Amino acid sequence: MHEVSIAESLVELIRRHLPAHQRLIRATVRIGPMHGVVPEAMEMAWNIASTDAGWSGSRLHIVSPPWRLRCVTCGRCWEPVTVDEPCVCGGTHVDILGGDEFQLDSIDVDSTATHRSKKTAKSGRGRQRTYKTGVDHEHQSSDH
Amino acid sequence: MSTKVPIIENVLKLNDEMALQNREVFQRAGVFVVDLIGAPGAGKTALLELTLRQLKGVMNIGVIVGDPATCRDGDRLAKHSEHIVQVNTGSGCHLDANQVRHAMDKLKLADLDLLIIENVGNLICPVSFNLGQNCKVGMFSVSEGDDKAAKHPNLVVSADLLILNKIDLLPYIPFDLEHFRQDVAHLNRTAPLLEISVARNQATPWLDWLTTSAMQQESSHRIDKHKEKSILRSSS
Numbered sequence: 001m002h003e004v005s006i007a008e009s010l011v012e013l014i015r016r017h018l019p020a021h022q023r024l025i026r027a028t029v030r031i032g033p034m035h036g037v038v039p040e041a042m043e044m045a046w047n048i049a050s051t052d053a054g055w056s057g058s059r060l061h062i063v064s065p066p067w068r069l070r071c072v073t074c075g076r077c078w079e080p081v082t083v084d085e086p087c088v089c090g091g092t093h094v095d096i097l098g099g100d101e102f103q104l105d106s107i108d109v110d111s112t113a114t115h116r117s118k119k120t121a122k123s124g125r126g127r128q129r130t131y132k133t134g135v136d137h138e139h140q141s142s143d144h
Numbered sequence: 145m146s147t148k149v150p151i152i153e154n155v156l157k158l159n160d161e162m163a164l165q166n167r168e169v170f171q172r173a174g175v176f177v178v179d180l181i182g183a184p185g186a187g188k189t190a191l192l193e194l195t196l197r198q199l200k201g202v203m204n205i206g207v208i209v210g211d212p213a214t215c216r217d218g219d220r221l222a223k224h225s226e227h228i229v230q231v232n233t234g235s236g237c238h239l240d241a242n243q244v245r246h247a248m249d250k251l252k253l254a255d256l257d258l259l260i261i262e263n264v265g266n267l268i269c270p271v272s273f274n275l276g277q278n279c280k281v282g283m284f285s286v287s288e289g290d291d292k293a294a295k296h297p298n299l300v301v302s303a304d305l306l307i308l309n310k311i312d313l314l315p316y317i318p319f320d321l322e323h324f325r326q327d328v329a330h331l332n333r334t335a336p337l338l339e340i341s342v343a344r345n346q347a348t349p350w351l352d353w354l355t356t357s358a359m360q361q362e363s364s365h366r367i368d369k370h371k372e373k374s375i376l377r378s379s380s
Contacts, residue, residue: 009155010155017149025146035272092326100301111145
C-alpha cells in the first residue's frame, strides 16, 4: 500500500504548484507498470489525501503507459504484455525504454473559484471525510 | 475557467530532495550506505548478523532496521554492534528518506565506515523511495520460488547488486536456478548476482563486495577531503 505515501507526496508536490486562491480540478500523473501502483488503491488513497488537503471534488487522472523494451542483441523495440517476455530473436538482455514513468504531468485549476484552504476545509467539520473525489484511469496505447 | 498548469516532476520529488540531503550528510561523514530490500523471511537480518560478526575489526558498521512492529531485529543486531537503530513503521510498508533522516541522527556517522539500511520486508514498495543510499541491494531466497525476480522487475532493474540466499535448500525445493538467473539477466545485465547461504556461513562474495565498495567510497572521501583542503589553501 505505498499508494498512501504516493498520494500524500502528490498533495505536497501539487501544493507547490497550485496558484494562490485557485481550486484544483484535476491532477494528471503518468505512472508506468514498473511501480506496481494499483489504480483502485490509488483511488482510495487520493480520496483521503485530497479531501484532507481541502480539494474535495478534485480528480486524479492516471495515465498508464505500456512496457517498452529494446532487445540488446538485435535492437528490436516492442511493447510486451509482461516485462519478462523474451525477444523473438532469442536475445537474453533488454533495455527498458518505457514503463518506468513516475511523474506528475500537469494540474488543471479553476482560476475563477476561490480555493478553500486546508484549514478552512477542516474547521467546523472536525476530521470527517467526504469522498466526492475520484480517479480516472487511462491505459495508454502505442499510438499515444 | 479551467487552466492547465504543466509540471513534469517526479511524483516522489519531495522524498528525492530529502534523500539528496541524506546523501550529502553520508558523503561528508565518509560512510558508504546500502539499502537492503527483500521479502519477509529472505534472510536479511541473518545476513546482517553474519556481516557484523565477520567484519568485526575490519570496519565499523551501523544498521538502521525497519519493521512494522517489534524491536526483535534490532535486538538481534545489537548483540554484534552498538550502532543499531530500530525504526517501527506501523502500517507503513517501506522506509522513506524522512524516516532515515530521523534514524541517522541517532547514529555517530563519523565513527562508521558502512551503514546498512535493512528496509521493511517487501519487494515492491521500498523500491520507489530513495533514501540517500550509495547502492541498492535486492535480496531473494530459494524458498520464495524461482519466479520472484520476474515478478518484481522494479527491484531487479534498480538494484546495483542482487543476492539469492538459501542456496543450501536447492536440493530440497523445486527451484530452477538457471531460469532465475535468466530472469535477472533479462532485466539487469550489470548487477552481479551473488548466490549465498547464510545458514551455512557461505557469504564470502557478499563480504568481499561490501568491503571493496566501502573502501572505494573511503578512498574517494579521502580524495575529496584532500581537494577540499587544497581549495581552502589556494583560496586563503
